[in-house]
Amino acid sequence: MLADVLLGAPLNVITAGPDLFRAAVAAQGVAVTPVDWQPPASATGLASLWCDAVDAANRIALERLLAAQPVLVDVRPAIEVVPGMTQDTILHAGPPITWERMSGPLRGAIAGALVYEDLAATREEAEQRAARGAADFDPCHHHAAVGPMAGVTTASMPVFVVENRAAGNRAYATLNEGLGKVLRYGAYAPEVIDRLRWFRDVLGPALGEAVRRLGGIDLRALIGQAVQMGDECHNRNRAASALLIKALAPEIAALDLAARERARILTFTGGNEHFFLNVSMAACKAALDAAHGVPDSTLVTTMARNGTDFGIRVSGLPDQWFSGPAEIPQGLFFPGYGPADANPDIGDSAITETAGLGGFAMGGAPAIVQFVGGTAAEALRYTRLMYEITLAENPAYRIPALDFRGTPTGIDVRLVAQTGILPQINTGMAHREAGIGQIGAGLVRPPRVCFDRALEALAREHRH
Amino acid sequence: MLADVLLGAPLNVITAGPDLFRAAVAAQGVAVTPVDWQPPASATGLASLWCDAVDAANRIALERLLAAQPVLVDVRPAIEVVPGMTQDTILHAGPPITWERMSGPLRGAIAGALVYEDLAATREEAEQRAARGAADFDPCHHHAAVGPMAGVTTASMPVFVVENRAAGNRAYATLNEGLGKVLRYGAYAPEVIDRLRWFRDVLGPALGEAVRRLGGIDLRALIGQAVQMGDECHNRNRAASALLIKALAPEIAALDLAARERARILTFTGGNEHFFLNVSMAACKAALDAAHGVPDSTLVTTMARNGTDFGIRVSGLPDQWFSGPAEIPQGLFFPGYGPADANPDIGDSAITETAGLGGFAMGGAPAIVQFVGGTAAEALRYTRLMYEITLAENPAYRIPALDFRGTPTGIDVRLVAQTGILPQINTGMAHREAGIGQIGAGLVRPPRVCFDRALEALAREHRH
Numbered sequence: 001m002l003a004d005v006l007l008g009a010p011l012n013v014i015t016a017g018p019d020l021f022r023a024a025v026a027a028q029g030v031a032v033t034p035v036d037w038q039p040p041a042s043a044t045g046l047a048s049l050w051c052d053a054v055d056a057a058n059r060i061a062l063e064r065l066l067a068a069q070p071v072l073v074d075v076r077p078a079i080e081v082v083p084g085m086t087q088d089t090i091l092h093a094g095p096p097i098t099w100e101r102m103s104g105p106l107r108g109a110i111a112g113a114l115v116y117e118d119l120a121a122t123r124e125e126a127e128q129r130a131a132r133g134a135a136d137f138d139p140c141h142h143h144a145a146v147g148p149m150a151g152v153t154t155a156s157m158p159v160f161v162v163e164n165r166a167a168g169n170r171a172y173a174t175l176n177e178g179l180g181k182v183l184r185y186g187a188y189a190p191e192v193i194d195r196l197r198w199f200r201d202v203l204g205p206a207l208g209e210a211v212r213r214l215g216g217i218d219l220r221a222l223i224g225q226a227v228q229m230g231d232e233c234h235n236r237n238r239a240a241s242a243l244l245i246k247a248l249a250p251e252i253a254a255l256d257l258a259a260r261e262r263a264r265i266l267t268f269t270g271g272n273e274h275f276f277l278n279v280s281m282a283a284c285k286a287a288l289d290a291a292h293g294v295p296d297s298t299l300v301t302t303m304a305r306n307g308t309d310f311g312i313r314v315s316g317l318p319d320q321w322f323s324g325p326a327e328i329p330q331g332l333f334f335p336g337y338g339p340a341d342a343n344p345d346i347g348d349s350a351i352t353e354t355a356g357l358g359g360f361a362m363g364g365a366p367a368i369v370q371f372v373g374g375t376a377a378e379a380l381r382y383t384r385l386m387y388e389i390t391l392a393e394n395p396a397y398r399i400p401a402l403d404f405r406g407t408p409t410g411i412d413v414r415l416v417a418q419t420g421i422l423p424q425i426n427t428g429m430a431h432r433e434a435g436i437g438q439i440g441a442g443l444v445r446p447p448r449v450c451f452d453r454a455l456e457a458l459a460r461e462h463r464h
Numbered sequence: 465m466l467a468d469v470l471l472g473a474p475l476n477v478i479t480a481g482p483d484l485f486r487a488a489v490a491a492q493g494v495a496v497t498p499v500d501w502q503p504p505a506s507a508t509g510l511a512s513l514w515c516d517a518v519d520a521a522n523r524i525a526l527e528r529l530l531a532a533q534p535v536l537v538d539v540r541p542a543i544e545v546v547p548g549m550t551q552d553t554i555l556h557a558g559p560p561i562t563w564e565r566m567s568g569p570l571r572g573a574i575a576g577a578l579v580y581e582d583l584a585a586t587r588e589e590a591e592q593r594a595a596r597g598a599a600d601f602d603p604c605h606h607h608a609a610v611g612p613m614a615g616v617t618t619a620s621m622p623v624f625v626v627e628n629r630a631a632g633n634r635a636y637a638t639l640n641e642g643l644g645k646v647l648r649y650g651a652y653a654p655e656v657i658d659r660l661r662w663f664r665d666v667l668g669p670a671l672g673e674a675v676r677r678l679g680g681i682d683l684r685a686l687i688g689q690a691v692q693m694g695d696e697c698h699n700r701n702r703a704a705s706a707l708l709i710k711a712l713a714p715e716i717a718a719l720d721l722a723a724r725e726r727a728r729i730l731t732f733t734g735g736n737e738h739f740f741l742n743v744s745m746a747a748c749k750a751a752l753d754a755a756h757g758v759p760d761s762t763l764v765t766t767m768a769r770n771g772t773d774f775g776i777r778v779s780g781l782p783d784q785w786f787s788g789p790a791e792i793p794q795g796l797f798f799p800g801y802g803p804a805d806a807n808p809d810i811g812d813s814a815i816t817e818t819a820g821l822g823g824f825a826m827g828g829a830p831a832i833v834q835f836v837g838g839t840a841a842e843a844l845r846y847t848r849l850m851y852e853i854t855l856a857e858n859p860a861y862r863i864p865a866l867d868f869r870g871t872p873t874g875i876d877v878r879l880v881a882q883t884g885i886l887p888q889i890n891t892g893m894a895h896r897e898a899g900i901g902q903i904g905a906g907l908v909r910p911p912r913v914c915f916d917r918a919l920e921a922l923a924r925e926h927r928h
Contacts, residue, residue, distance in 0.1 A: 228831045229693045229703050230864065239693050242706035246734045249709065253717035253726040262717040270710045366864035367692045376867055400694065400830035401865055403840055 042452070045459030046417050049298060054414075054462070057296035061315045062391050062410045065299070065355070067166045068287030070219040072279060074161040075175070075208035077200070078153055081161055082143050082172050090114075090130075091140040093151025093348040094306025095321040099130050099137070103307035105186025105343050108434025109150030110135070112188030116196045117154050123188060123435075141302055141313070144289060145172040146281045146348040149184035149430055150307070157196065158204025162219065162282040167290035173282040175199050175207070178272040180437055184347075185430045187437040202257075206265050210251035217247050219283040220396050223357070226276075227397045227407065232365040233280040234349055234358030235372055235426045235441055240276035245269050281348065284355035293318040298458055299391070300411035303354045303423065303446060307346035307430070312450045314413055317461060322454040324447030329427050331373040331442015343432040345444045350425050356394050356409030359424035359443070360386045364399035364407070372426045372441045382424040383408065389415040389423065413458060416451045506916070509923030510881050513762060518878070518926070521760035525779045526855050526874045529763070529819070531630045532751030534683040536743060538625040539639070539672035541664070542617055545625055546607050546636050554578075554594075555604040557615025557812040558770025559785040563594050563601070567771035569650025569807050572898025573614030574599070576652030580660045581618050587652060587899075605766055605777070608753060609636040610745045610812040613648035613894055614771070621660065622668025626683065626746040631754035637746040639663050639671070642736040644901055648811075649894045651901040666721075670729050674715035681711050683747040684860050687821070690740075691861045691871065696829040697744040698813055698822030699836055699890045699905055704740035709733050745812065748819035757782040762922055763855070764875035767818045767887065767910060771810035771894070776914045778877055781925060786918040788911030793891050795837040795906015807896040809908045814889050820858050820873030823888035823907070824850040828863035828871070836890045836905045846888045847872065853879040853887065877922060880915045 014033045015022040026032045078085050085091075090110055092102075102110075111126035114135070120126035129135060140147045147153050159172040174184075177195060181187040211217065222243050223231075229239035245266065252265055269275050292301040297315035304311055311323040326344035333339075352358035362368060363383030366376035380401065386408040387393070393406030411423055422445040429440040478497045479486040490496045543549050554574055556566075566574075575590035578599070584590035593599060604611045611617050623636040638648075641659060645651040675681065686707050687695075693703035709730065716729055733739050756765040761779035768775055775787040790808035797803075816822035826832060827847030830840035844865065850872035851857070857870030875887055886909040893904040 225702070238689070239703055239706070242703070242710045245713065246706045246709050246730075249713040249717070249734060250727040250730040253713070253730050254723040256723075259718040259720075263714040266710075266714040266717050270713060376864055400840055 042456050042459060045456055046414060048459050048462055049414050049455070054296050054298055057294050057316060058299055058391060058412065061291040061294040061297040061299040061301075064167060064294075065287055065291040065410055066392060066394060066396075068220070068290055069165040070162050070283035070286045071165050072160060072211055072217040072219055073163045074211055075158050075204050076161055077155070077204070078157050078159045078172065078174075079155040081170075082145055082153070082159060084143050085155060086136065087155050088134070088136050089155065090135045090137050091143055091145055091147065091151065091153040092137060092306060093140060093147050093149065093346060094304045095309050095311030095323050096139055097137070097306045097308055101308050103343050103346065104432050104434040105346060105430040106150045106152070106307045108186030108188055109152040109183050111434065112183045112192055113152045113154045115188060116183075116193045117156060139304070139306075140348055141304055143172070144170060144285070146285045146351050147174055147184065148176070148277055148281065148349045149347040149428060150186055151348050152183060156200050158199055158208070160279050160282050162279070162286045163216075164286040164290055169286060169289050171282045171286035171289060173278040173285070175203060176272060176275050176278045179274065182437060185428070185437040186434050188435060202261055203265055203268065206252060206255055206257065206261075207248065209255060210248045213251045214247065217244070219279065222247075223280065223283065224396050224398070227357075227361060227364055228400055230365050230367055232352075232358055232361040232368060232426075233276065234352040235428065236365045236368040237276040237280065238273045240280065241269075241273055244276050244279065277349065280357065281351050284351045284357065287355055288351065291315055296462060298413040300354055300413060303350040303425070304348045305345045305350065307343055310345060310446045310450060312446065312454060314454050314458060317454070317457055320457060322450045322457065324449035324453075327444055327447060329429050329442040329444035331429065331440055332371070333429070333440035334438070337431070337439035341431050341439050343430045345427060346430055347427065349427065353423055353425050354411065356390065356397065356407040359426045360390070360409070361397065361399065361407040362424070362426065364401055366401070368426065372443055374443070385421060386424060388419050389421050413451055413454050417455045422446055422448060422451075506920050506923060509919055510878060512923050512926055513878050513919070518760050518762055521758050521780060522763055522855060522876065525755040525758040525761040525763040525765075528631060528758075529751055529755040529874055530856060530858060530860075532684070532754055533629040534626050534747035534750045535629050536624060536675055536681040536683055537627045538675055539622050539668050540625055541619070541668070542621050542623045542636065542638075543619040545634075546609055546617070546623060548607050549619060550600065551619050552598070552600045553619065554599045554601050555607055555609055555611065555615065555617040556601060556770060557604060557611050557613065557810060558768040559773050559775030559787050560603055561601070561770045561772055565772050567807050567810065568896050568898040569810060569894040570614045570616070570771045572650030572652055573616040573647050575898065576647045576656055577616045577618045579652060580647075580657045581620060603768070603770075604812055605768055607636070608634060608749070610749045610815050611638055611648065612640070612741055612745065612813045613811040613892060614650055615812050616647060620664050622663055622672070624743050624746050626743070626750045627680075628750040628754055633750060633753050635746045635750035635753060637742040637749070639667060640736060640739050640742045643738065646901060649892070649901040650898050652899060666725055667729055667732065670716060670719055670721065670725075671712065673719060674712045677715045678711065681708065683743065686711075687744065687747065688860050688862070691821075691825060691828050692864055694829050694831055696816075696822055696825040696832060696890075697740065698816040699892065700829045700832040701740040701744065702737045704744065705733075705737055708740050708743065741813065744821065745815050748815045748821065751819055752815065755779055760926060762877040764818055764877060767814040767889070768812045769809045769814065771807055774809060774910045774914060776910065776918060778918050778922060781918070781921055784921060786914045786921065788913035788917075791908055791911060793893050793906035793908035795893065795904055796835070797893070797904035798902070801895070801903035805895050805903050807894045809891060810894055811891065813891065817887055817889050818875065820854065820861065820871040823890045824854070824873070825861065825863065825871040826888070826890065828865055830865070832890065836907055838907070849885060850888060852883050853885050877915055877918050881919045886910055886912060886915075
């Protein structure tokens with residue numbers, strides 16, 4: 001063979017990039033090892049963005065992100081506080097999507113929400129109503145809101161109100177229902193609807209009264225403590241939930257309610273180790289919204305999934321989504337379920353990773369591997385890797401296991417494109433069919449195309 | 465010189481053991497580096513204890529320690545539940561001691577307790593009463609009880625009741641008062657006495673009712689969770705306190721008390737990050753008492769300090785204390801205080817280290833270094849070192865940072881004597897004068913003589 005003739009020994013070739021190279025060499029009978037590194041989709045686009053103007057824009061956006069002071073100030077029905085909310089609005093997680101393209105769990109959650117709002121009597125009636133366009137679908141993210149998994153938020157649902165005292169903006173998220181058969185995972189059984197009505201009638205008003213009496217709860221301080229206690233505030237919220245309940249308990253205990261209801265409120269919230277998740281998400285949203293809309297900034301301000309598409313937004317192009325197909329998470333399944341049951345990645349909860357928590361802070365939350373899979377060493381590796389694609393270390397959120405280094409914060413589209421390293425997200429997994437609920441938890445990444453498209457658009461905008 | 469003549473080069477000598485060697489070499493003009501390793505006080509005694517009979521005894525004692533199932537079952541006035549308690553009994557921390565030899569903070573706490581019990585009107589009157597022998601002093605440890613710092617426990621004080629469901633024994637500890645001006649650090653101001661009376665009249669009865677309604681709280685599970693959340697359950701109890709309050713809150717909120725009192729109970733307990741300490745100590749005491757009194761066992765079942773002496777007890781010689789002078793802890797001082805203000809080591813709280821928590825579990829609680837001094841790396845080193853002098857790893861208490869290895873548990877007097885490694889304790893620091901309170905926190909070790917004396921006595925007993 002040619003190689004043998006030229007070099008006097010069998011040849012081993014490693015190829016990167018287009019398959020053309022691998023195929024051409026292999027056709028000559030040479031052993032080929034392809035590696036999956038790819039050059040940035042737009043190398044010239046990337047080069048044009050490494051400039052003082054973008055650096056300066058990113059400094060402004062990053063400063064706003066790190067300066068955020070999220071404070072839990074109230075719990076109110078969505079219709080009273082969420083901007084643009086109407087009786088017919090159905091907010092959902094992720095980028096915009098039509099009913100036809102929605103996955104099972106999102107459709108299930110919408111059906112459940114319509115029944116809960118007394119806008120339909122059955123799932124079938126609800127689906128017909130949704131299919132004929134009688135509901136106004138819109139992403140939570142377009143209304144300063146975020147929702148885990150399906151993220152479905154309707155008029156009468158109580159929402160946490162988080163105020164960013166540094167910038168004055170507010171963000172919103174529904175109350176967490178716990179695990180198993182819950183609306184956000186696409187379940188709509190009577191027990192799901194009953195729980196939501198108790199939220200509306202008792203839990204929401206009680207939490208709102210308690211938070212107002214306390215004059216607000218400093219979430220930056222609380223999250224900072226929780227990170228030192230092994231939470232990453234996405235899929236591990238054990239410490240943060242306990243700290244939040246500890247703060248609320250004196251006021252709940254003093255409420256003018258039946259003793260039984262006071263006890264039920266503290267039993268329900270105390271029994272839900274994910275109770276803090278939605279608060280964490282609203283805190284992250286309040287911080288990132290303040291950093292959104294800085295011209296020329298390549299900072300990622302949103303990562304969100306609707307169960308079909310994964311979409312990101314960047315600060316410098318505030319009105320655009322850059323989307324690609326959502327992937328299936330890999331992880332641990334509850335007994336009786338497996339990968340074939342899993343819906344593609346869904347939920348706004350990747351707002352935590354976007355703000356430097358969640359998968360980015362897993363190194364400080366080694367016990368999470370018991371829930372999402374992997375080892376403590378891998379969790380630490382994920383966090384270390386995320387420093388490669390972020391612009392800062394958050395001084396408010398420090399990881400003891402890394403000698404109190406701040407969590408990697410502020411994803412730069414340029415760094416993702418240049419390194420090929422994708423953000424590491426941990427996530428719950430929903431069954432792909434409506435009505436079933438959570439089936440496990442695991443790890444997932446965004447499709448790379450989101451970042452390639454954002455980079456191209458940023459470079460195009462930058463040239464103008 | 466001789467060395468030069470014999471070896472043809474300058475000599476450097478390292479000496480261990482008696483100073484005689486160092487001096488003899490130095491006298492010949494040779495450079496000497498002394499190291500502080502010492503041979504076991506009783507090498508033949510130690511050798512005699514490395515035998516099947518002692519190993520078998522230790523297996524029994526260790527099994528009882530690891531099998532313990534401590535459950536918080538009640539809160540009651542000491543007089544109702546603590547064995548041998550009378551109206552005139554004053555329990556204190558550490559080994560037995562007379563009034564004349566007591567340090568300032570222990571005297572201050574006793575004076576405060578006598579005022580609290582209406583047995584004296586002033587500190588002076590209380591001290592006169594104590595000095596003339598009108599109070600029956602006895603170690604907490606002789607009454608199945610433990611108390612942090614001064615450890616002073618009197619008849620009407622409410623105590624946590626912890627039942628070891630594996631062995632059926634019970635252990636007791638007072639309620640934690642928080643930091644600063646508190647009885648256990650030797651303060652006796654009116655605010656200290658008022659707080660204790662509120663404990664007696666409101667907090668104690670309320671906690672007791674809540675615990676009874678819950679049917680008990682599984683402390684092994686709770687401590688296991690807290691260790692995974694960065695507590696070591698001696699000087700860091702942030703997670704455990706929050707988890708305990710989360711468990712109690714629903715019942716507290718439902719109590720038939722004024723709303724103001726329900727709120728005050730949860731505000732006070734929620735505001736005290738050390739609230740769990742006394743519960744942790746009673747849980748450790750309940751586990752270790754079950755392992756006490758196994759003939760031939762060299763397992764350490766008590767380490768305790770009265771502010772003057774440091775005493776240990778071993779399983780095989782249940783009625784003896786082996787004591788030496790308590791040392792001054794080294795650590796961080798509150799503003800305005802320094803080493804000259806510190807009392808020698810005091811308190812029964814080293815029961816946590818004896819049970820494999822506290823300083824032994826510091827590697828899982830890196831944030832504690834902000835309170836006691838040092839670095840996260842040192843905390844990990846202390847835990848790793850403690851595996852050298854312990855017989856087991858506790859499967860119930862696992863440290864994520866050590867890939868979920870169990871905490872080093874069960875100190876063996878033989879291993880301490882053989883390695884020269886002393887147990888690592890972290891501790892609060894009291895002012896050496898009565899009436900002032902806590903002035904800092906730090907690290908300390910027992911005097912080695914405690915272990916030498918225990919070893920000699922065990923070897924003597926073993927020969928008979």
